[in-house]
Every structure is written in structure tokens, then in C-alpha cells.
Amino acid sequence: MVNVLLVEDNIEISKNIEEYFKGEVEIQAVYNGSDAIEYLGAYDYDIVILDLMLPEVSGMGVLKHISKNCLNTGVIILTAKEELGDKLKAFNLGANDYLTKPFFMEELKARINSILKSMGKVKKPNILEFKNMEIDMKVKKVFINNKELELNEKLYRLIEYMVINKGVLLFKEQIFDNVCGYNSDAATEIIEVYISRLRKQLSAFGYGKYLITKRGMGYLLDESIED
Structure with missing residues (x-):
């Protein structure tokens, strides 16, 4: 940013x-x-x-x-x-x-x-940003402070979707449809597993606190949380 x-x-x-x-x-x-x-x-x-x-x-x-x-x-x-x-x-x-x-x-x-x-400081259009996190949508990789996160396809889709909608409360069903697909046979509860795994990855960089759980409602990425 x-x-x-x-x-x-x-x-x-x-x-x-x-x-x-x-x-x-x-x-x-x-x-x-x-x-x-x-x-x-x-x-x-x-x-x-x-x-x-x-x-x-x-x-x-x-x-x-x-x-x-x-x-x-x-x-x-x-x-x-x-x-x-x-x-x-x-x-x-x-x-x-x-x-x-x-x-x-x-x-x-x-x-x-x-x-x-x-000054050559304009980011490429395929880059999403959240604080010092960069998501390269072209190669589907995520970096925090220039260090790559080890994410599988589902976790990549999850973080990409949440960064695109940063600051917006996303219901579990919304996340499921975008991460797993409308025709998936999995239960929506799988999103809780993905969120837990993603939070663990983010926490290694001090970013776990920005992934907020609203019990009974959904999840959001909130960059207004104080460092």
C-alpha cells in the first residue's frame, strides 16, 4: 500500500x-x-x-x-x-x-x-494489497513483507476473496460459494476449517488479528485494527 x-x-x-x-x-x-x-x-x-x-x-x-x-x-x-x-x-x-x-x-x-x-511506484493491475500483504492474481501467490505464504488452492481463493472484500462482513455461505463453488458436495462448515488454517498462516506474520470472526454471522478482514 x-x-x-x-x-x-x-x-x-x-x-x-x-x-x-x-x-x-x-x-x-x-x-x-x-x-x-x-x-x-x-x-x-x-x-x-x-x-x-x-x-x-x-x-x-x-x-x-x-x-x-x-x-x-x-x-x-x-x-x-x-x-x-x-x-x-x-x-x-x-x-x-x-x-x-x-x-x-x-x-x-x-x-x-x-x-x-x-516515480515508477504504481502497482500492477493484477496486484491486490492489504497492508504489507500483496496478492499476485496472475500467478496466484501471496506475499507478506516479500515472503511467500504456503497456501493451497482453497486457501488462496479464500484470502483473495477476503482481500477483494476487505472491511466487508462476509457470510459463511458467500465464502463457501466463492471458494468451493456452487456445485460443491462439501458442507459449509468446511469454511471454518479453511479460516482456521488461513489464520494460522497469517499469524506467523502477525496478521492473524486482522481476520475477524463474527460468531453466528461470518468473517471479515479488518485493516483498522491497531498494530
Whole structure:
């Protein structure tokens, strides 16, 4: 999943961006320039959305830090300042794009995708993602942190179906039809066995907690569970 550092001291704007992109990108929100520099030193980000008028260290200061340390991240300046001088200074310091407030979320999304494409960070269309899990639907293999899970055909179908429907409660009968097929002679209870085996595989990578059982109802993959 795309990792974004959002540096915006307006909490309302920050929360709106987080809500809009929920489930599509991983966003770490900070509210001042000092925290931004600290997080940039500790983690890798694909995109930084950066306000210019920040407490403690300005957005330009953060941009200078990114440039000085040659960090491989795209930067979108997000600010109410429209002066040409600010834009030129930001671009000269390595910013990829400049978006003036107020803005449309759809435009911000389009600009993020454009930068990711230009940096070669757009995932192939046959890849499904859930946190650091990648499912290659072309070769039918599943990886967590680049390590392959040992899954048979049924378990692969199960995890693929649940990732496609992440965050959605799936009834046992729905899962059975998609994993085993409508004409299968097996009992629907076999899904409990498959879920148990899949959870064991996921738990080896710390991902078992995301596979939630709703007793008497069904199952879901929930990426909102805190790490």
C-alpha cells in the first residue's frame, strides 16, 4: 500500500484527507514541521503532502530536509499561499506539485497518482494489497513483507476473496460459494476449517488479528485494527 506522510496543522483538513483516502493509502498525519522531520528520518514514504505554514519548522524547512537528505519521496505542497515566488522556491527545492487551498480531494488524488506513476511506484493491475500483504492474481501467490505464504488452492481463493472484500462482513455461505463453488458436495462448515488454517498462516506474520470472526454471522478482514 502507498505510504503517505501528511503534514498539515489544520486538524479539520487533515482529518478530511485521512477519511477520503481511508483504505486506499496508509496515512501518517503530523501537525508540525519538527514531527515531520522526525518521521522522515524513521520511516520511508512514497508521498509527502506538505503545508508551508507550519509550527516549529516551516514547510520550506521540511522540504530543505528532504532535498538535503536525498529522500526518495514525492512531495505535494498543499497551502493557501499563491505567490509565484513561493511556488518557484518550492519547485527549486524539489517539490513535485503545488496545490492551492481550497482544493478538491479528487484533484489531490489525481496528482498523487500522477507522481507515483512518474516515480515508477504504481502497482500492477493484477496486484491486490492489504497492508504489507500483496496478492499476485496472475500467478496466484501471496506475499507478506516479500515472503511467500504456503497456501493451497482453497486457501488462496479464500484470502483473495477476503482481500477483494476487505472491511466487508462476509457470510459463511458467500465464502463457501466463492471458494468451493456452487456445485460443491462439501458442507459449509468446511469454511471454518479453511479460516482456521488461513489464520494460522497469517499469524506467523502477525496478521492473524486482522481476520475477524463474527460468531453466528461470518468473517471479515479488518485493516483498522491497531498494530
